Amino acid sequence: MRGRHNDPYKRVGSREHIPAYDKGENPVRLLNNKPSWRRSLRHVLVASLSSFLFGYHLGVVNETLESISLDLGFSGNTIAEGLVVSTCLGGAFVGSLFSGYIADGVGRRRGFQLCALPMIIGATMSATTKNLWGMLLGRIFVGTGMGLGPPVAALYVAEVSPPSVRGAFGSLTQIATCLGLMGALFIGIPAKEIVGWWRVCFWISAIPAAILALSMEFCAESPYWLFKRGRGAEAEAEFEKLLGGIHVKPAMAELSKSDRGDDSDTVKVSELLYGRHFKVIFIGSTLFAFQQLSGINAVFYFSSTVFKSFGVPSDLANTCVGICNLLGSVIAMILMDKLGRKILLLGSFSGMAVSMGLQAIAASSFASGSGAMHLSVGGMLLFVLMFSLGAGPVPSLLLSEILPGRIRAKAMAICLIVHWLINFFVGLFFLRLLEQIGAKVLYTIFGSFCLVAVLFVKKNVVETKGKSLQEIEIALLPQEAN
Template sequence: MSISTSYKAEKRSNKSVTFFVCFLAALAGLLFGLDIGVIAGALPFISHDFQISSHEQEWVVSSMMFGAAVGAVGSGWMNFRIGRKYSLMIGAVLFVLGSLASALAPNTEVLIIARVLLGLAVGVASYTAPLYLSEIAPEKIRGSMISMYQLMITIGILAAYLSDTGLSYTGSWRWMLGVITIPALLLLIGVFFLPDSPRWLAARGNDEKARRVLEKLRDTSEQAKNELNEIRESLKVKQSGWALFTNNKNFRRAVYLGILLQVMQQFTGMNVIMYYAPKIFGLAGFASNAEQMWGTVIVGLVNVLATFIAIGLVDRWGRKPTLILGFLVMAVGMGVLGTMLHVGVESMGAKYFSIAMLLMFIVGFAMSAGPLIWVLCSEIQPLKGRDFGITVSTATNWIANMIVGATFLTMLDSLGNANTFWVYGGLNLVFIFITLALIPETKNVSLEHIERNLMSGKPLKNIGD
């Protein structure tokens, strides 16, 4: 065999290994999506069986967000101590336990506790998987690989909606919640085959093992060697975590940007659609349970398909222009939907047009803020502060998520249907200007190069230059 042929075979093999590793890690997103999506279809049956109020329904929904915020905070320490691989393993165990406890809950109180446990699992997964993917994937495909994690979330949501719809004819909400145990067990098995992050290994002083992992994941040994040298250079920063945050203003800028990005993602209003989809279809004039459930499935399908737009654009067109387009599409979708609810949706044409605006909003989110916020948050933090920075941003995501989930029904009651959707439409317009002013373009740039720009004091919007 010639040297050229051998090199090409090695290159194909390494790309296959990289893709397999990233795909397996992204399976955590599938469970994330299942847990987000399943409650939308189960909630009407839970509220009927347990006779709970709108406020108690909000707590059933948002309790998972509370657990996720706690799980995200704890994930920083756990990832630092035991690494990304074993943190994902713990998350998978929590998914199994939380799913079983939810399915067997005898009352609302136990169900809320079980949802908190599931939230812990989601918090671990939402922290660890994008971080792991950002540290494993080469910079040329890093955006699409982390976007694949978001794709798995959308597939999980769609699978939950289909499962809910199939089980809705019998009202079997316990099966809706319990079926998540199966993919959780698959993830637990799959994680055993993952390598540890080379950046985490190097940070722990295990350079030789880090080199071996990189050689399996990169096209050539020379690429692996160069990347390991860049990682070592990043590790020369003496301070880390909280000490780095308190003493380095440039690192603080990255942490604050991560917080802002996650607040922007949550206040687009997307998770309002995910958690309360049947309710929103009811507002749009589709009164029967079957119409609402199948409408929810359509929401999930559009969410999956539109995520492929992000995977195609993120490493070609870039993060920033894709975000701007997405926020614009979401602002128009939410604004027009609010207007339709204001003027009334009496005719069949008005009902379908309202749903078209809802689906337009979902396309905007799935092609932009859904995956790209996770991409950016995993890219902008320096290596010695990455665990701390992503802990803060992921916890922010779930705190904002909890606020959105716990206030939507109250907003509908106090502000009215139209005003509620107008508020979210207006926020998406604001996010366009924030993106223009602050968000960097990071496509095809190594994590170490982004770090050098950040720590040298470049403006945030220029750290990807």
């Protein structure tokens, strides 16, 4: 790559790393002192705005869908209602498809800004439309930004966070998603009482999108991306912003260990799908598939409808859903770097299977009246709590850790394409399946996927807590080469 030959941080053997530090530095001090998380926190918080927007647009149609359908003239048409929910997921598929090329081509910071732009355009179109087609077009634009945001956020947070807190910082994006969902639910509560309030709900979303685009001008670029582009001096400057001057030399030396002189632009899709990286991409895609086949987004999209069938006020139900989601995400942030990713995934999917079992029982003849209501509502809230403990925050974080730097952005995009495809069909057909096969069978299917996910995680997922991205890459690549 151009500029690589003059790079002072060319790849060296592991025994040469300590001498590579400045002679004025104390190696023992460098090894014992962990970089402060405070320097990188503000950059992660700005990046988390993309996750907030992701959650907001997932939940914005929950409380407002009834008002939207009445105002735009498609009330009672379940396919049209499903399209309003899931069209943005089709747009997200498109955004995810190009996310790897954008993140690698223009960088992580510009990727966030390109994520914010269609969200602003789409929110404006949705807020001002007079018919169903205008709403769907606006949702497609919003979805494009939603598809671009999560992979860029996962890459960026993993690449700017110190290893000791990377799990916690990765969980911040899930917390931001929860806050976005809760914000959408709370802002949507007046929609049934105030005519046209649903339009305000869409207008409001343009504000955090604009803040994201502007704030990224003042955030650090990913040193990993800069180094991969042959811009070693700029990467060093960004490491100083993120870690502090004392940790720059060790970070650059560590970064050089996994560099193999490959230009990410030469990565071919065939290499990702059939080459030595297939196994890790298969693991990531399957984790995202199980995440969606668990039925979680059916809960987020249609919780108002489900709770309403039991006579539970939708605003109360959705508030409880939001609180459980946020509580679980906070607990996950605390435990992520203590228990590790694999333990949280196993516990999460196991708890979700039990929760779906409770809901299946509630929908059967074994329960009736208040007993069925308590089982269903309790099972759904437990399901959301267990999801947010592991199945929600871990897959994106884990993939950004185990994917080699050379293919990280493009491989993440492939894994998220699977995510969005399944998400789209769950959102589109959930209500129809609920009508056709009933809640008991549908919840049993969701629970079965959760059980299969437990077996898959136990067999295939590796633990990554506390390790640098370079250590993980070096450990995994020899196995992939065999």
